[in-house]
Amino acid sequence: MTQRKTRIGIVAPGRALDQSIAARVTAVAGNSAELVFHPQCFLSHGHFAGPDGARADAFAKFANDPSLDAIWFARGGYGACRLLDLAFERLGEAARAKTYLGYSDTGFLLAQLAKRGIGRVAHGPMPADILREGGEAAVRRAIGFLTGADSEAGVEPSTRAPGKYAAFNISVLASLTGTVHAPDLAGHTLLIEDVGEYHYRLDRLIFILTNSETVRSVVGIRLGRCGPIPVNDVDFGMTEAEIAAYWCQKNGIPYLGRADIGHDAENKIVVFGDRRPSA
Amino acid sequence: MTQRKTRIGIVAPGRALDQSIAARVTAVAGNSAELVFHPQCFLSHGHFAGPDGARADAFAKFANDPSLDAIWFARGGYGACRLLDLAFERLGEAARAKTYLGYSDTGFLLAQLAKRGIGRVAHGPMPADILREGGEAAVRRAIGFLTGADSEAGVEPSTRAPGKYAAFNISVLASLTGTVHAPDLAGHTLLIEDVGEYHYRLDRLIFILTNSETVRSVVGIRLGRCGPIPVNDVDFGMTEAEIAAYWCQKNGIPYLGRADIGHDAENKIVVFGDRRPSA
Numbered sequence: 001m002t003q004r005k006t007r008i009g010i011v012a013p014g015r016a017l018d019q020s021i022a023a024r025v026t027a028v029a030g031n032s033a034e035l036v037f038h039p040q041c042f043l044s045h046g047h048f049a050g051p052d053g054a055r056a057d058a059f060a061k062f063a064n065d066p067s068l069d070a071i072w073f074a075r076g077g078y079g080a081c082r083l084l085d086l087a088f089e090r091l092g093e094a095a096r097a098k099t100y101l102g103y104s105d106t107g108f109l110l111a112q113l114a115k116r117g118i119g120r121v122a123h124g125p126m127p128a129d130i131l132r133e134g135g136e137a138a139v140r141r142a143i144g145f146l147t148g149a150d151s152e153a154g155v156e157p158s159t160r161a162p163g164k165y166a167a168f169n170i171s172v173l174a175s176l177t178g179t180v181h182a183p184d185l186a187g188h189t190l191l192i193e194d195v196g197e198y199h200y201r202l203d204r205l206i207f208i209l210t211n212s213e214t215v216r217s218v219v220g221i222r223l224g225r226c227g228p229i230p231v232n233d234v235d236f237g238m239t240e241a242e243i244a245a246y247w248c249q250k251n252g253i254p255y256l257g258r259a260d261i262g263h264d265a266e267n268k269i270v271v272f273g274d275r276r277p278s279a
Numbered sequence: 280m281t282q283r284k285t286r287i288g289i290v291a292p293g294r295a296l297d298q299s300i301a302a303r304v305t306a307v308a309g310n311s312a313e314l315v316f317h318p319q320c321f322l323s324h325g326h327f328a329g330p331d332g333a334r335a336d337a338f339a340k341f342a343n344d345p346s347l348d349a350i351w352f353a354r355g356g357y358g359a360c361r362l363l364d365l366a367f368e369r370l371g372e373a374a375r376a377k378t379y380l381g382y383s384d385t386g387f388l389l390a391q392l393a394k395r396g397i398g399r400v401a402h403g404p405m406p407a408d409i410l411r412e413g414g415e416a417a418v419r420r421a422i423g424f425l426t427g428a429d430s431e432a433g434v435e436p437s438t439r440a441p442g443k444y445a446a447f448n449i450s451v452l453a454s455l456t457g458t459v460h461a462p463d464l465a466g467h468t469l470l471i472e473d474v475g476e477y478h479y480r481l482d483r484l485i486f487i488l489t490n491s492e493t494v495r496s497v498v499g500i501r502l503g504r505c506g507p508i509p510v511n512d513v514d515f516g517m518t519e520a521e522i523a524a525y526w527c528q529k530n531g532i533p534y535l536g537r538a539d540i541g542h543d544a545e546n547k548i549v550v551f552g553d554r555r556p557s558a
Contacts, residue, residue, distance in 0.1 A: 047514075200358075203361075213459065236326045237324065
């Protein structure tokens with residue numbers, strides 16, 4: 001008996017994807033999976049890949065399509081939070097039987113899916129990562145995970161142990177903690193990463209996290225990479241790891257050290273909640 | 280009977296003040312008030328005007344000094360949130376009899392003072408504003424307010440009507456909403472402003488505000504100026520006023536139009552809570 005090829009639907013909840021990226025990622029996938037790029041990925045509307053309604057419709061349509069096994073978010077770049085009120089009420093049974101993969105700005109959607117218990121939710125590389133140096137490996141890691149062919153190799157090592165996990169971009173999680181869309185992180189080990197924020201901003205963001213009830217319910221925090229940190233006019237005086245350790249200590253949250261995630265080609269996969277056996 | 284001169288204590292909860300600024304502001308004050316710069320203003324410790332403990336001590340000492348009528352925060356620039364756990368438990372009766380004035384990053388402290396019902400709290404110009412073009416007028420406005428000599432002229436016009444008001448930097452309030460330090464804004468008209476944020480960041484920040492229970496309890500929002508907005512690689516497609524109106528409408532919060540506050544010399548004063556008669 002031959003199993004049919006994994007069908008992966010791709011939508012862009014934030015910024016648009018270039019057609020050339022779709023072509024390159026399709027070439028990398030080869031025969032290992034069928035990639036279905038929703039035409040919405042290539043729309044343009046100001047900052048976004050189409051108007052809010054078009055992005056929400058594409059996401060809901062693909063999520064509800066029983067012929068698709070997974071939803072792979074195309075890229076981040078801001079815009080997913082605008083779909084929180086527009087898409088989730090429409091998700092049905094087929095949406096529950098899927099895997100969802102993305103990171104960065106798409107964390108707004110991962111949080112909402114996990115909060116509603118819809119599907120298997122994972123934080124990891126996206127198609128647009130092909131543009132990074134060594135990005136092909138990131139894309140292969142994602143496809144290996146989504147097809148189940150290589151589902152363990154790409155998983156962030158510290159999250160292979162039994163337990164509940166969640167991973168977020170620091171700015172995205174700090175945004176969510178203030179809102180009615182805040183995730184439920186009780187009992188989770190939380191992995192966080194960011195990109196391009198000044199040290200003083202990282203300090204403020206981790207102040208937010210560690211002073212929120214949302215994050216105070218975790219069993220511990222691991223810090224991923226924080227990408228290139230812009231140089232300030234005066235040296236902040238603490239590294240990002242010292243900042244994380246400081247705020248964790250101050251707020252009684254165990255700081256567990258570093259994690260292998262970030263806005264780079266090395267970005268490993270973190271499966272949300274209790275890990276389920278791979279397909 | 281001659282009333283004694285108003286004594287204004289100045290501390291720097293975030294970044295350090297230059298001695299030359301103190302001299303210029305003292306010259307502007309002339310005989311209208313006695314300005315007392317705490318030596319902590321001129322300390323330097325990495326990003327900050329001295330270590331967290333030194334900044335907290337200076338603030339608490341001056342707040343508790345009965346010979347001072349007001350605390351004027353020297354400047355913003357990040358750091359006030361680090362004092363939230365270090366200073367407020369120590370504030371006594373003398374702290375309650377004072378006026379507190381600042382904006383931007385010092386909003387973390389204004390929020391906490393207002394939340395605890397300590398003193399008369401106001402959002403308005405700081406000593407470092409003397410560096411702005413036309414900044415002398417901003418400093419005169421602040422001193423006129425603090426001495427009671429000119430307390431109405433400098434007040435933001437829309438807040439002169441009876442009611443409860445609060446004003447915040449958007450980034451600061453968006454930080455607070457996620458935390459245990461969130462202010463109580465129920466029944467307030469909220470005035471917000473920011474500086475130097477990309478349109479997409481303003482959109483995300485106002486998403487946070489309008490999706491928070493904290494801000495959903497206000498009676499309406501007025502948008503101050505958002506300073507120079509950096510140019511993005513693609514035009515966002517909405518102005519800051521359109522962004523504010525969009526999120527307010529979506530979340531059932533009355534959008535009341537513009538406010539005369541911002542990171543500039545025109546920045547008017549907003550007194551928190553129920554306005555009290557001037558001295």
